[in-house]
Amino acid sequence: MQIPAPFDYARAASVDEAVALLARYGEDARLIAGGHSLLPMMKLRLARPEWLIDINALDELDFIRRDGNRLRIGALTRHRTLLDSDEVRALFPIITDAERVVADPVVRNRGTIGGSLCQADPAEDLSTVCTVLGAEAVIHGANGDRVIGMEDFHRGPYETAVEFDEMLTEVRLPIRERSSSAYEKVERRVGDWAVAAAGAGVTLAEDGTIADIAIGLTAVGVETRVADAEAVLRGRHPSDELIAQAGQAAARAAEPLADQRGSEEYKRHLADALTQRVVRRSIARIQTTGA
Amino acid sequence: MTMHVTMTVNGSEVERDIEPRVLLVHFLREDLGLTGTHWGCDTSNCGTCVVQLDGEPVKSCTVLAAMADGHTVKTVEGLEQGGQLDPIQQGFMEEHGLQCGFCTPGMMLTARALLDRSPNPSEGEIREAISGQICRCTGYATIVRAVQWAAEHEGADAAGGGPTNGQLETEGAHA
Numbered sequence: 001m002q003i004p005a006p007f008d009y010a011r012a013a014s015v016d017e018a019v020a021l022l023a024r025y026g027e028d029a030r031l032i033a034g035g036h037s038l039l040p041m042m043k044l045r046l047a048r049p050e051w052l053i054d055i056n057a058l059d060e061l062d063f064i065r066r067d068g069n070r071l072r073i074g075a076l077t078r079h080r081t082l083l084d085s086d087e088v089r090a091l092f093p094i095i096t097d098a099e100r101v102v103a104d105p106v107v108r109n110r111g112t113i114g115g116s117l118c119q120a121d122p123a124e125d126l127s128t129v130c131t132v133l134g135a136e137a138v139i140h141g142a143n144g145d146r147v148i149g150m151e152d153f154h155r156g157p158y159e160t161a162v163e164f165d166e167m168l169t170e171v172r173l174p175i176r177e178r179s180s181s182a183y184e185k186v187e188r189r190v191g192d193w194a195v196a197a198a199g200a201g202v203t204l205a206e207d208g209t210i211a212d213i214a215i216g217l218t219a220v221g222v223e224t225r226v227a228d229a230e231a232v233l234r235g236r237h238p239s240d241e242l243i244a245q246a247g248q249a250a251a252r253a254a255e256p257l258a259d260q261r262g263s264e265e266y267k268r269h270l271a272d273a274l275t276q277r278v279v280r281r282s283i284a285r286i287q288t289t290g291a
Numbered sequence: 292m293t294m295h296v297t298m299t300v301n302g303s304e305v306e307r308d309i310e311p312r313v314l315l316v317h318f319l320r321e322d323l324g325l326t327g328t329h330w331g332c333d334t335s336n337c338g339t340c341v342v343q344l345d346g347e348p349v350k351s352c353t354v355l356a357a358m359a360d361g362h363t364v365k366t367v368e369g370l371e372q373g374g375q376l377d378p379i380q381q382g383f384m385e386e387h388g389l390q391c392g393f394c395t396p397g398m399m400l401t402a403r404a405l406l407d408r409s410p411n412p413s414e415g416e417i418r419e420a421i422s423g424q425i426c427r428c429t430g431y432a433t434i435v436r437a438v439q440w441a442a443e444h445e446g447a448d449a450a451g452g453g454p455t456n457g458q459l460e461t462e463g464a465h466a
Contacts, residue, residue, distance in 0.1 A: 001317075001330075001333070002333040002334075003312060003313075003314065003317075004312045005312070006292075006310065006311075006312055007311060007312060008292045008311060009292070009294060009311035009355070009357050011357075011360075032355075032358075035353055035354065035355070035358070036335055036350075036353050039314075039353050039354075039355070040334055040335060040353065043333065043334075052311065052355075054355075054357065054358060056358060080347075103423070104338075104422055104423025104424075105348075105401075105419060105420055105422060105423055106338060106341055106348045106349060106350055106401065106423040106424070107335060107350065107353075107423060109347045109348060109349055110349055110350075110353075110354070190422040190423060191336060191422075191423055
């Protein structure tokens with residue numbers, strides 16, 4: 001029987017209370033929302049917090065809200081809510097693509113976007129998605145909010161810019177004209193971690209050239225956007241040949257580790273093929289919706 | 292540290308003093324004696340521990356009992372009402388949706404939640420809904436048929452002509 005080591009438990013009734021509890025209990029305290037990353041780690045004693053601060057009652061962090069040229073998503077928004085949101089699908093289909101393959105439907109009822117981003121597992125999908133979309137993270141601490149880009153938020157495997165006495169409260173996504181996005185993952189079975197995945201966000205200029213592009217990879221050792229692959233396409237008319245070159249650039253940028261999910265060669269192949277697919281799908285989506 | 296939790300389980304309010312680290316699956320099985328909820332992989336992969344928390348299926352091996360404090364839980368024991376099986380349970384009988392029965396409680400709670408929000412799900416929707424739960428006996432085909440059977444018979448149930456314990460012998464009329 002796997003049971004976490006003993007800990008003390010507190011339930012926060014507000015964001016400020018959660019942050020105050022984090023400050024009071026120090027580095028041995030952890031927030032718990034969905035718990036589907038933290039509790040398994042606690043069972044295995046890979047995590048052993050002295051205090052758990054339950055933030056599930058913070059309904060104020062469960063929202064999807066259009067605010068001018070950005071979409072604001074509360075950190076406690078469940079995967080299920082994101083997957084079911086028509087607004088999210090219309091603006092950022094990459095999120096819908098990714099949420100469809102985050103864990104499984106039952107886990108998605110509990111897991112949250114904030115939890116996924118803060119866990120920062122290398123095979124986690126939403127970090128790539130938010131990086132590709134140019135998201136900003138709102139981090140709340142005793143001194144109020146600070147807002148940082150994903151490049152600064154995501155520091156590496158299991159590591160983010162959120163300090164022990166702070167919490168992620170919101171993700172802000174810029175809404176762009178003539179833009180769309182896509183995500184595709186290869187997994188061995190439902191609920192398994194990715195063998196590899198890729199995400200893209202594309203903005204077309206009036207003349208059909210690629211005005212801007214972002215490409216990200218999951219589970220193949222790349223934490224940032226794949227600049228070399230983006231450079232192949234930026235400012236150019238997309239063609240099969242250029243998209244193929246971008247795929248090859250993504251494969252070169254990948255630094256996958258061979259494991260039971262596949263060899264390095266296979267994962268590089270996936271980085272190539274999936275990059276091509278998500279770029280094509282993003283472009284096709286712009287052309288379909290006329291967005 | 293011991294904490295006091297109060298929650299509604301299958302329509303009845305229960306209270307206990309527990310350690311915060313007690314998982315909901317063990318609270319249900321050991322503190323409340325509701326052993327219909329099965330405990331399997333411990334890693335939120337297999338889904339045999341699925342119960343409903345506020346009407347949504349959750350993997351109770353990955354939810355603290357403390358997190359259910361103040362909330363509503365439904366287990367397989369809560370499906371049957373007044374001696375009348377839930378159509379989901381009847382469907383699993385009619386369509387042989389189980390062999391060993393280990394995954395069955397979790398499958399039925401997920402199926403119940405699916406039909407509550409989508410009364411006529413497609414086969415694809417049913418397969419998607421149970422995709423986080425593992426059955427090693429049936430190959431899922433009979434589980435899907437069991438859920439379809441329930442969907443087809445829910446209306447009859449609501450009209451008062453539904454299945455009862457006295458009618459459990461399969462008649463094959465629905466095949």
